[in-house]
Amino acid sequence: MAAKKASTSSPKAAKTTRAIAVDAPPLKSWNDLIGHDALITGLTAAIRQGRLGGSLLFVGPNGVGKTSAAILLTQTLLCERSTARDMAPCGECPSCVQVRVGTHPDFIQVRKPDDKTLIPLELLIGPVDARLQEGFCHDVHLRPMQAQRKVAILHDADFLNEEGANCLLKTLEEPPANALIILIGSSEQRQLPTIRSRCQVLRFQTPPGEAGRALLRKQLDHYQSQHEEESLPTMSDDALDAAIELSAGDMHVAARLARGGGEQIREALWNQLAAPVPDPTAIVRLINGHLDSISKDVPKRRAALRDVFSIAVQHYRRQLRSDASSGEYDPATHRRLDRTLRTFREIDRSANLGTLVDCYASDLTLAATGDRGAIG
Numbered sequence: 242m243a244a245k246k247a248s249t250s251s252p253k254a255a256k257t258t259r260a261i262a263v264d265a266p267p268l269k270s271w272n273d274l275i276g277h278d279a280l281i282t283g284l285t286a287a288i289r290q291g292r293l294g295g296s297l298l299f300v301g302p303n304g305v306g307k308t309s310a311a312i313l314l315t316q317t318l319l320c321e322r323s324t325a326r327d328m329a330p331c332g333e334c335p336s337c338v339q340v341r342v343g344t345h346p347d348f349i350q351v352r353k354p355d356d357k358t359l360i361p362l363e364l365l366i367g368p369v370d371a372r373l374q375e376g377f378c379h380d381v382h383l384r385p386m387q388a389q390r391k392v393a394i395l396h397d398a399d400f401l402n403e404e405g406a407n408c409l410l411k412t413l414e415e416p417p418a419n420a421l422i423i424l425i426g427s428s429e430q431r432q433l434p435t436i437r438s439r440c441q442v443l444r445f446q447t448p449p450g451e452a453g454r455a456l457l458r459k460q461l462d463h464y465q466s467q468h469e470e471e472s473l474p475t476m477s478d479d480a481l482d483a484a485i486e487l488s489a490g491d492m493h494v495a496a497r498l499a500r501g502g503g504e505q506i507r508e509a510l511w512n513q514l515a516a517p518v519p520d521p522t523a524i525v526r527l528i529n530g531h532l533d534s535i536s537k538d539v540p541k542r543r544a545a546l547r548d549v550f551s552i553a554v555q556h557y558r559r560q561l562r563s564d565a566s567s568g569e570y571d572p573a574t575h576r577r578l579d580r581t582l583r584t585f586r587e588i589d590r591s592a593n594l595g596t597l598v599d600c601y602a603s604d605l606t607l608a609a610t611g612d613r614g615a616i617g
Contacts, residue, residue, distance in 0.1 A: 276448025295416035301445025304492025352396035447490030
């Protein structure tokens with residue numbers, strides 16, 4: 242009886258799991274998903290053969306199309322004018338429009354709040370006084386209200402702690418027959434093995450060559466459409482390739498570098514990092530000066546700092562490749578690369594930016610990885 246009663250509480254539960262606006266370039270059709278033809282072919286075959294799993298895990302660099310593909314797949318499954326087998330959502334029916342704006346009653350979404358470092362447990366299983374009566378896991382098991390099935394997307398799966406991930410295990414292992422669950426993360430390694438083992442993994446890669454440039458141009462066009470007051474310069478192919486390389490395939494970082502022209506900070510930072518023993522004072526002054534030139538707004542400064550560290554990652558990767566081609570290996574370079582990669586986790590955990598930059602510069606001088614146990 243309790244389970245039946247809980248199934249009638251969907252209006253209250255919906256407040257925490259729907260109406261999420263997603264900042265991703267809209268796709269009108271699967272032909273607009275750049276650089277993922279093999280993935281589309283696999284999805285098409287799975288849908289037409291009735292073999293689409295109930296729990297999917299989309300992984301890949303930021304900005305390569307994971308969220309856009311998840312939204313388009315949701316439209317494909319819920320469209321009122323076209324069957325899923327057609328792989329051609331109309332984009333105009335009430336269901337397609339509601340999916341796009343995040344208000345469809347059978348479309349559930351959860352993402353990490355901007356002011357949190359992890360996805361709160363209450364978004365997954367409800368608040369303490371209503372455990373398993375609200376939240377993502379509860380809403381997934383409710384009967385569809387408008388369509389024949391439900392689709393639930395959990396954005397920011399990288400930010401599940403062990404307790405939150407454990408709450409999802411049973412739902413992922415035995416999803417309702419009329420529901421599809423999609424988790425979106427940046428890599429398989431950032432997901433717990435128990436999560437990976439219960440999902441069908443779809444890997445999104447940064448497309449090479451012209452496809453990669455087309456994807457970056459699409460990111461820039463999307464940004465321009467939302468910031469009409471800003472005029473973006475026309476980017477050459479070489480400039481786009483350089484931005485993609487510096488970002489290590491993260492299209493969000495690449496777009497910021499392309500918009501802001503990362504040449505100046507790149508050259509200045511690489512000159513500092515190339516020293517046998519980097520000067521920590523000079524590095525701190527350089528990074529803080531760059532952040533000050535970007536904005537006083539903390540989220541924008543965090544994004545700019547990610548861009549700086551992406552540039553540093555590419556410097557050390559290039560140096561390791563160059564050494565390897567000469568049959569050499571410098572463990573200090575490897576430790577400095579490890580330290581730079583660690584900074585991304587510290588940013589995600591909302592570390593104080595000033596302290597982070599100071600510690601990073603000091604660790605580079607010492608060629609230390611920055612592993613401080615639970616703190617690092």
